[in-house]
Amino acid sequence: MTALTGPHRDALIEATIAEFTSAGFEGASLNRIIRAAGLSKSSFYHAAASKAELLDAVVESLVDDVRAQWTAPAPVEFAEEGFWPQVDRVLSDLGALAAENRALGLLGSIFSLPAGAGADARTTLLETVRTWVDQVLHVGVESGAVRDDLQADALAAAAFGMLRGLDEWALAAGLPEVAASAPGILLRSMLQQPPR
Numbered sequence: 001m002t003a004l005t006g007p008h009r010d011a012l013i014e015a016t017i018a019e020f021t022s023a024g025f026e027g028a029s030l031n032r033i034i035r036a037a038g039l040s041k042s043s044f045y046h047a048a049a050s051k052a053e054l055l056d057a058v059v060e061s062l063v064d065d066v067r068a069q070w071t072a073p074a075p076v077e078f079a080e081e082g083f084w085p086q087v088d089r090v091l092s093d094l095g096a097l098a099a100e101n102r103a104l105g106l107l108g109s110i111f112s113l114p115a116g117a118g119a120d121a122r123t124t125l126l127e128t129v130r131t132w133v134d135q136v137l138h139v140g141v142e143s144g145a146v147r148d149d150l151q152a153d154a155l156a157a158a159a160f161g162m163l164r165g166l167d168e169w170a171l172a173a174g175l176p177e178v179a180a181s182a183p184g185i186l187l188r189s190m191l192q193q194p195p196r
Contacts, residue, residue: 004047004061012037012047016058017106020113025051052120059110059121065103070094075135083145084188091184112168133160140191147193155191162186 004012015036019028028051034044048054070093078086098104110122134156140146146155163183170182 004057006047008037008039008043009061012039012044013058013061013106016054017109020055021109025055025113030054055110056121059107059125062103062107062110063121063125065101066097066107069101070097072132075132075139078136078139078143078145080143081145083140083143084192087187088184108167111164130156130160133163137191144193146191149194158190159187162190 012033015033018036019033023029023032030044030051033054034041037044039047048057073086073090094104098108107125111126113122134153137146137156137159138152141148141152141155146152166182166186
């Protein structure tokens, strides 16, 4: 996998995200990315040989940036009465990280792109996040913090879809603070154990 380094790294990442989110994968133009990043073609093709390789390198660079500052807690850390406080901590940590680290917001922009034909860094990351959410919700159901009248897999799919849709809406509307505050409210209303 290509690693993005050098003085134009951030400009290349920004230009790539802007191009892919505005034109989609098929319509994205490497020439527009090269111009927007202020690179020569020879410098660019030293970094990536194709759109797919470039997008993978950008996603992996952004993931590395986020992982340098935040690591998702293990699903077992959500057990018992710690479920909702841990959810609140994760949402708070991600909100604070998004405010100070552009990489998280840029990753959010990539998530709304249509899936590619095969496995790539973006779909791999989405699947990793989806699996983590699924595991966390299974722990929540087992500990009684999450409703058990619906299958945990269905709850995980709904929660992941809601979080992804809310993130996409907040980014498009230019309201990143909503993406930081609304998920906790919506997750509780969707997932908390109903009164018996």
